[in-house]
Amino acid sequence: MSAATAIRPESAEGAPTRRRGPRRGRNVRPGRVVALVALTAAALLWTYPFLWLVSASLKHPSEIFGSGFDLVPDEFVWENYTRAWVEAGFASYFVNTVLITAGTVLVVVIRSALAGYVLGRFDFAGKKILIGVFLVTFFLPEGYTIIPVTQLTDQLGLLNTHAGVILGLGAGGQIAATLLYAGYFRGLPKELEESARLDGAGQFRIFFQVMLPLAWPITATVVILTFLFAWNTYLLPLVFTLSEPDLRTLAIGMTVFVGEYGQDWPGMAAAAVISLVPVIGVFVVLQRKFVDSVAGAVKQ
Incomplete structure:
Protein backbone atom coordinates (compact mmCIF):
# COMPACT_ATOMS: atom_id res chain seq x y z
CA MET A 1 0.00 0.00 0.00
CA SER A 2 1.44 3.34 -0.99
CA ALA A 3 1.69 6.33 1.32
CA ALA A 4 -0.95 8.23 -0.68
CA THR A 5 -3.38 5.34 -0.28
CA ALA A 6 -2.67 5.02 3.46
CA ILE A 7 -3.61 8.56 4.32
CA ARG A 8 -6.71 8.65 2.10
CA PRO A 9 -9.94 8.43 4.19
CA GLU A 10 -12.15 5.48 3.47
CA SER A 11 -15.86 4.97 3.79
CA ALA A 12 -17.58 2.20 5.71
CA GLU A 13 -17.39 -0.10 2.68
CA GLY A 14 -13.65 0.43 2.39
CA ALA A 15 -13.80 2.55 -0.74
CA PRO A 16 -11.91 5.84 -0.62
CA THR A 17 -14.12 8.89 -0.23
CA ARG A 18 -13.97 11.74 -2.66
CA ARG A 19 -13.49 15.27 -1.59
CA ARG A 20 -16.42 17.44 -2.45
CA GLY A 21 -15.85 20.76 -4.05
CA PRO A 22 -17.49 23.98 -2.90
CA ARG A 23 -21.27 23.96 -3.07
CA ARG A 24 -22.87 26.07 -5.68
CA GLY A 25 -25.11 28.87 -4.52
CA ARG A 26 -28.79 28.19 -4.57
CA ASN A 27 -30.68 29.55 -7.50
CA VAL A 28 -32.63 32.64 -6.57
CA ARG A 29 -36.25 32.31 -7.55
CA PRO A 30 -37.78 35.28 -9.37
CA GLY A 31 -40.88 35.04 -7.22
CA ARG A 32 -38.89 35.58 -4.05
CA VAL A 33 -37.17 38.61 -5.55
CA VAL A 34 -40.50 40.13 -6.51
CA ALA A 35 -41.92 39.41 -3.05
CA LEU A 36 -38.87 40.94 -1.37
CA VAL A 37 -39.08 44.09 -3.46
CA ALA A 38 -42.83 44.39 -2.85
CA LEU A 39 -42.45 43.91 0.92
CA THR A 40 -39.60 46.43 1.06
CA ALA A 41 -41.68 49.00 -0.81
CA ALA A 42 -44.64 48.35 1.49
CA ALA A 43 -42.42 48.71 4.59
CA LEU A 44 -41.04 52.03 3.34
CA LEU A 45 -44.53 53.26 2.54
CA TRP A 46 -45.74 52.15 5.98
CA THR A 47 -42.90 53.84 7.89
CA TYR A 48 -42.82 57.03 5.81
CA PRO A 49 -45.42 58.91 7.96
CA PHE A 50 -43.36 58.30 11.09
CA LEU A 51 -40.16 59.35 9.35
CA TRP A 52 -41.94 62.48 8.11
CA LEU A 53 -43.11 63.21 11.66
CA VAL A 54 -39.55 62.96 13.00
CA SER A 55 -38.32 65.17 10.18
CA ALA A 56 -41.06 67.76 10.79
CA SER A 57 -40.13 67.92 14.46
CA LEU A 58 -36.68 69.21 13.45
CA LYS A 59 -37.73 71.80 10.86
CA HIS A 60 -38.79 75.43 10.81
CA PRO A 61 -42.51 76.08 10.33
CA SER A 62 -42.03 77.39 6.79
CA GLU A 63 -40.02 74.33 5.80
CA ILE A 64 -42.49 71.65 6.86
CA PHE A 65 -44.92 72.00 3.96
CA GLY A 66 -42.54 73.69 1.56
CA SER A 67 -39.95 70.92 1.27
CA GLY A 68 -42.25 68.34 -0.29
CA PHE A 69 -41.18 64.76 0.38
CA ASP A 70 -37.71 65.75 1.54
CA LEU A 71 -37.03 64.20 4.94
CA VAL A 72 -33.70 65.88 5.66
CA PRO A 73 -34.11 69.33 7.29
CA ASP A 74 -32.03 72.22 6.01
CA GLU A 75 -31.24 73.01 9.64
CA PHE A 76 -31.91 70.83 12.66
CA VAL A 77 -34.08 72.86 15.05
CA TRP A 78 -33.69 71.05 18.38
CA GLU A 79 -35.46 73.92 20.12
CA ASN A 80 -38.77 72.37 19.03
CA TYR A 81 -38.26 69.57 21.55
CA THR A 82 -37.23 72.03 24.25
CA ARG A 83 -40.37 74.07 23.62
CA ALA A 84 -42.57 70.97 23.77
CA TRP A 85 -40.93 69.48 26.87
CA VAL A 86 -40.50 72.63 28.96
CA GLU A 87 -42.70 75.46 27.69
CA ALA A 88 -45.70 73.32 26.72
CA GLY A 89 -45.48 71.28 29.92
CA PHE A 90 -44.95 67.87 28.37
Whole structure:
Protein backbone atom coordinates (compact mmCIF):
# COMPACT_ATOMS: atom_id res chain seq x y z
CA MET A 1 0.00 0.00 0.00
CA SER A 2 1.44 3.34 -0.99
CA ALA A 3 1.69 6.33 1.32
CA ALA A 4 -0.95 8.23 -0.68
CA THR A 5 -3.38 5.34 -0.28
CA ALA A 6 -2.67 5.02 3.46
CA ILE A 7 -3.61 8.56 4.32
CA ARG A 8 -6.71 8.65 2.10
CA PRO A 9 -9.94 8.43 4.19
CA GLU A 10 -12.15 5.48 3.47
CA SER A 11 -15.86 4.97 3.79
CA ALA A 12 -17.58 2.20 5.71
CA GLU A 13 -17.39 -0.10 2.68
CA GLY A 14 -13.65 0.43 2.39
CA ALA A 15 -13.80 2.55 -0.74
CA PRO A 16 -11.91 5.84 -0.62
CA THR A 17 -14.12 8.89 -0.23
CA ARG A 18 -13.97 11.74 -2.66
CA ARG A 19 -13.49 15.27 -1.59
CA ARG A 20 -16.42 17.44 -2.45
CA GLY A 21 -15.85 20.76 -4.05
CA PRO A 22 -17.49 23.98 -2.90
CA ARG A 23 -21.27 23.96 -3.07
CA ARG A 24 -22.87 26.07 -5.68
CA GLY A 25 -25.11 28.87 -4.52
CA ARG A 26 -28.79 28.19 -4.57
CA ASN A 27 -30.68 29.55 -7.50
CA VAL A 28 -32.63 32.64 -6.57
CA ARG A 29 -36.25 32.31 -7.55
CA PRO A 30 -37.78 35.28 -9.37
CA GLY A 31 -40.88 35.04 -7.22
CA ARG A 32 -38.89 35.58 -4.05
CA VAL A 33 -37.17 38.61 -5.55
CA VAL A 34 -40.50 40.13 -6.51
CA ALA A 35 -41.92 39.41 -3.05
CA LEU A 36 -38.87 40.94 -1.37
CA VAL A 37 -39.08 44.09 -3.46
CA ALA A 38 -42.83 44.39 -2.85
CA LEU A 39 -42.45 43.91 0.92
CA THR A 40 -39.60 46.43 1.06
CA ALA A 41 -41.68 49.00 -0.81
CA ALA A 42 -44.64 48.35 1.49
CA ALA A 43 -42.42 48.71 4.59
CA LEU A 44 -41.04 52.03 3.34
CA LEU A 45 -44.53 53.26 2.54
CA TRP A 46 -45.74 52.15 5.98
CA THR A 47 -42.90 53.84 7.89
CA TYR A 48 -42.82 57.03 5.81
CA PRO A 49 -45.42 58.91 7.96
CA PHE A 50 -43.36 58.30 11.09
CA LEU A 51 -40.16 59.35 9.35
CA TRP A 52 -41.94 62.48 8.11
CA LEU A 53 -43.11 63.21 11.66
CA VAL A 54 -39.55 62.96 13.00
CA SER A 55 -38.32 65.17 10.18
CA ALA A 56 -41.06 67.76 10.79
CA SER A 57 -40.13 67.92 14.46
CA LEU A 58 -36.68 69.21 13.45
CA LYS A 59 -37.73 71.80 10.86
CA HIS A 60 -38.79 75.43 10.81
CA PRO A 61 -42.51 76.08 10.33
CA SER A 62 -42.03 77.39 6.79
CA GLU A 63 -40.02 74.33 5.80
CA ILE A 64 -42.49 71.65 6.86
CA PHE A 65 -44.92 72.00 3.96
CA GLY A 66 -42.54 73.69 1.56
CA SER A 67 -39.95 70.92 1.27
CA GLY A 68 -42.25 68.34 -0.29
CA PHE A 69 -41.18 64.76 0.38
CA ASP A 70 -37.71 65.75 1.54
CA LEU A 71 -37.03 64.20 4.94
CA VAL A 72 -33.70 65.88 5.66
CA PRO A 73 -34.11 69.33 7.29
CA ASP A 74 -32.03 72.22 6.01
CA GLU A 75 -31.24 73.01 9.64
CA PHE A 76 -31.91 70.83 12.66
CA VAL A 77 -34.08 72.86 15.05
CA TRP A 78 -33.69 71.05 18.38
CA GLU A 79 -35.46 73.92 20.12
CA ASN A 80 -38.77 72.37 19.03
CA TYR A 81 -38.26 69.57 21.55
CA THR A 82 -37.23 72.03 24.25
CA ARG A 83 -40.37 74.07 23.62
CA ALA A 84 -42.57 70.97 23.77
CA TRP A 85 -40.93 69.48 26.87
CA VAL A 86 -40.50 72.63 28.96
CA GLU A 87 -42.70 75.46 27.69
CA ALA A 88 -45.70 73.32 26.72
CA GLY A 89 -45.48 71.28 29.92
CA PHE A 90 -44.95 67.87 28.37
CA ALA A 91 -42.62 66.92 31.21
CA SER A 92 -45.56 66.85 33.64
CA TYR A 93 -47.86 65.34 31.01
CA PHE A 94 -45.38 62.51 30.57
CA VAL A 95 -45.33 61.78 34.31
CA ASN A 96 -49.13 61.86 34.44
CA THR A 97 -49.37 59.44 31.53
CA VAL A 98 -46.89 57.01 33.10
CA LEU A 99 -48.75 57.00 36.43
CA ILE A 100 -52.17 56.59 34.83
CA THR A 101 -51.00 53.88 32.45
CA ALA A 102 -49.24 51.86 35.17
CA GLY A 103 -52.23 52.11 37.51
CA THR A 104 -54.66 51.15 34.74
CA VAL A 105 -52.61 48.10 33.75
CA LEU A 106 -52.47 46.92 37.37
CA VAL A 107 -56.22 47.35 37.92
CA VAL A 108 -57.16 45.68 34.64
CA VAL A 109 -54.92 42.65 35.20
CA ILE A 110 -56.12 41.97 38.75
CA ARG A 111 -59.79 42.65 38.08
CA SER A 112 -59.97 40.80 34.76
CA ALA A 113 -58.05 37.82 36.13
CA LEU A 114 -60.36 37.52 39.13
CA ALA A 115 -63.50 37.83 37.00
CA GLY A 116 -62.14 35.41 34.43
CA TYR A 117 -61.24 32.92 37.15
CA VAL A 118 -64.80 32.93 38.48
CA LEU A 119 -66.30 32.58 35.01
CA GLY A 120 -63.90 29.87 33.97
CA ARG A 121 -63.79 27.67 37.10
CA PHE A 122 -67.20 28.01 38.77
CA ASP A 123 -70.76 27.23 37.73
CA PHE A 124 -73.53 29.46 39.03
CA ALA A 125 -77.04 30.52 38.06
CA GLY A 126 -77.16 33.04 35.23
CA LYS A 127 -73.59 32.42 34.08
CA LYS A 128 -74.51 32.12 30.40
CA ILE A 129 -76.71 35.20 30.60
CA LEU A 130 -73.85 37.16 32.17
CA ILE A 131 -71.45 36.10 29.41
CA GLY A 132 -74.06 37.09 26.83
CA VAL A 133 -74.36 40.53 28.39
CA PHE A 134 -70.58 40.83 28.31
CA LEU A 135 -70.54 40.06 24.62
CA VAL A 136 -73.25 42.63 23.90
CA THR A 137 -71.52 45.40 25.85
CA PHE A 138 -68.24 44.57 24.09
CA PHE A 139 -69.48 46.48 21.03
CA LEU A 140 -70.59 49.61 22.88
CA PRO A 141 -68.48 52.70 22.07
CA GLU A 142 -66.76 54.56 24.87
CA GLY A 143 -68.92 57.62 24.37
CA TYR A 144 -72.06 55.78 25.47
CA THR A 145 -70.69 55.14 28.96
CA ILE A 146 -68.72 58.33 29.61
CA ILE A 147 -71.62 60.15 31.32
CA PRO A 148 -72.48 57.49 33.98
CA VAL A 149 -68.79 56.82 34.60
CA THR A 150 -68.17 60.55 35.14
CA GLN A 151 -71.15 60.87 37.49
CA LEU A 152 -70.11 57.85 39.53
CA THR A 153 -66.52 59.11 39.80
CA ASP A 154 -67.77 62.53 40.88
CA GLN A 155 -69.96 60.98 43.59
CA LEU A 156 -66.91 59.09 44.87
CA GLY A 157 -64.99 62.37 45.07
CA LEU A 158 -62.33 61.16 42.64
CA LEU A 159 -62.98 63.51 39.73
CA ASN A 160 -59.93 65.56 38.67
CA THR A 161 -57.54 63.08 40.28
CA HIS A 162 -55.13 60.44 39.03
CA ALA A 163 -57.07 57.76 40.91
CA GLY A 164 -60.28 58.82 39.20
CA VAL A 165 -58.77 58.50 35.74
CA ILE A 166 -57.25 55.13 36.62
CA LEU A 167 -60.55 53.77 37.91
CA GLY A 168 -62.41 55.21 34.93
CA LEU A 169 -60.08 53.45 32.50
CA GLY A 170 -59.44 50.23 34.40
CA ALA A 171 -62.68 49.50 36.22
CA GLY A 172 -64.83 49.31 33.10
CA GLY A 173 -65.99 46.21 31.31
CA GLN A 174 -62.64 45.01 29.89
CA ILE A 175 -64.61 42.21 28.30
CA ALA A 176 -61.86 40.94 26.02
CA ALA A 177 -59.36 40.54 28.87
CA THR A 178 -61.94 38.86 31.11
CA LEU A 179 -62.96 36.35 28.46
CA LEU A 180 -59.33 35.57 27.65
CA TYR A 181 -58.66 34.73 31.29
CA ALA A 182 -61.92 32.75 31.52
CA GLY A 183 -61.03 30.62 28.51
CA TYR A 184 -57.54 29.94 29.83
CA PHE A 185 -58.60 29.05 33.38
CA ARG A 186 -61.35 26.80 32.04
CA GLY A 187 -58.74 24.62 30.33
CA LEU A 188 -56.55 24.06 33.40
CA PRO A 189 -56.94 20.68 35.18
CA LYS A 190 -58.93 20.58 38.41
CA GLU A 191 -56.20 18.54 40.10
CA LEU A 192 -54.19 21.75 40.56
CA GLU A 193 -56.80 23.23 42.87
CA GLU A 194 -57.45 19.94 44.65
CA SER A 195 -53.78 19.41 45.48
CA ALA A 196 -53.47 23.01 46.68
CA ARG A 197 -56.49 22.55 48.98
CA LEU A 198 -54.94 19.41 50.42
CA ASP A 199 -51.90 21.51 51.33
CA GLY A 200 -54.17 23.89 53.25
CA ALA A 201 -54.35 26.73 50.70
CA GLY A 202 -57.42 28.95 50.65
CA GLN A 203 -59.22 30.21 47.57
CA PHE A 204 -57.30 33.48 47.23
CA ARG A 205 -53.98 31.74 47.82
CA ILE A 206 -54.83 29.19 45.14
CA PHE A 207 -55.60 32.00 42.73
CA PHE A 208 -52.58 34.23 43.35
CA GLN A 209 -49.95 31.51 43.92
CA VAL A 210 -51.12 28.74 41.59
CA MET A 211 -53.57 29.86 38.92
CA LEU A 212 -52.43 33.39 38.10
CA PRO A 213 -48.72 32.48 37.57
CA LEU A 214 -49.81 29.77 35.14
CA ALA A 215 -51.74 32.35 33.11
CA TRP A 216 -48.65 34.36 32.17
CA PRO A 217 -49.37 34.18 28.38
CA ILE A 218 -52.75 35.84 28.93
CA THR A 219 -51.30 38.31 31.41
CA ALA A 220 -48.63 39.37 28.93
CA THR A 221 -51.26 39.91 26.26
CA VAL A 222 -53.50 41.92 28.59
CA VAL A 223 -50.58 44.04 29.85
CA ILE A 224 -49.44 45.03 26.37
CA LEU A 225 -52.90 45.77 25.00
CA THR A 226 -53.94 47.70 28.10
CA PHE A 227 -50.71 49.71 27.99
CA LEU A 228 -51.40 50.79 24.41
CA PHE A 229 -55.01 51.65 25.25
CA ALA A 230 -54.26 53.66 28.39
CA TRP A 231 -51.27 55.47 26.88
CA ASN A 232 -53.16 56.69 23.82
CA THR A 233 -56.67 57.23 25.19
CA TYR A 234 -58.10 60.72 24.87
CA LEU A 235 -61.80 61.10 25.68
CA LEU A 236 -62.01 59.97 29.30
CA PRO A 237 -58.86 61.78 30.55
CA LEU A 238 -60.06 64.90 28.76
CA VAL A 239 -63.41 64.86 30.56
CA PHE A 240 -61.86 63.98 33.91
CA THR A 241 -59.24 66.75 33.81
CA LEU A 242 -61.14 69.67 32.32
CA SER A 243 -60.74 71.80 35.45
CA GLU A 244 -57.24 70.49 36.27
CA PRO A 245 -54.84 71.18 33.37
CA ASP A 246 -51.91 69.91 35.46
CA LEU A 247 -53.39 66.39 35.30
CA ARG A 248 -53.46 66.24 31.51
CA THR A 249 -51.94 63.31 29.66
CA LEU A 250 -49.76 63.41 26.57
CA ALA A 251 -52.70 62.86 24.23
CA ILE A 252 -54.57 65.83 25.68
CA GLY A 253 -51.46 67.99 25.82
CA MET A 254 -51.31 68.04 22.02
CA THR A 255 -54.09 70.64 22.05
CA VAL A 256 -51.65 73.14 23.59
CA PHE A 257 -50.11 73.69 20.16
CA VAL A 258 -53.45 74.56 18.55
CA GLY A 259 -54.06 78.32 18.74
CA GLU A 260 -56.86 80.59 17.62
CA TYR A 261 -54.98 81.92 14.60
CA GLY A 262 -52.65 79.06 13.79
CA GLN A 263 -50.90 75.92 14.91
CA ASP A 264 -47.36 75.27 16.03
CA TRP A 265 -46.67 72.38 13.66
CA PRO A 266 -43.00 71.80 14.59
CA GLY A 267 -43.84 71.84 18.31
CA MET A 268 -46.77 69.50 17.74
CA ALA A 269 -44.57 67.12 15.75
CA ALA A 270 -41.92 67.15 18.49
CA ALA A 271 -44.60 66.45 21.12
CA ALA A 272 -45.94 63.58 19.02
CA VAL A 273 -42.47 62.04 18.78
CA ILE A 274 -42.09 62.33 22.56
CA SER A 275 -45.42 60.55 22.96
CA LEU A 276 -44.53 57.76 20.53
CA VAL A 277 -41.01 56.97 21.72
CA PRO A 278 -42.13 54.99 24.84
CA VAL A 279 -44.69 53.04 22.79
CA ILE A 280 -42.08 52.12 20.19
CA GLY A 281 -39.63 51.19 22.94
CA VAL A 282 -42.14 48.88 24.60
CA PHE A 283 -42.95 47.29 21.25
CA VAL A 284 -39.29 46.71 20.41
CA VAL A 285 -38.52 45.21 23.83
CA LEU A 286 -41.66 43.07 24.08
CA GLN A 287 -42.16 42.25 20.41
CA ARG A 288 -41.29 38.56 20.73
CA LYS A 289 -43.10 38.26 24.06
CA PHE A 290 -46.20 39.82 22.50
CA VAL A 291 -46.21 37.37 19.59
CA ASP A 292 -45.60 34.40 21.91
CA SER A 293 -48.28 35.49 24.35
CA VAL A 294 -50.88 36.00 21.63
CA ALA A 295 -50.02 32.61 20.15
CA GLY A 296 -50.34 31.03 23.58
CA ALA A 297 -53.68 32.74 24.15
CA VAL A 298 -55.00 31.48 20.81
CA LYS A 299 -53.87 27.91 21.52
CA GLN A 300 -55.72 27.93 24.81
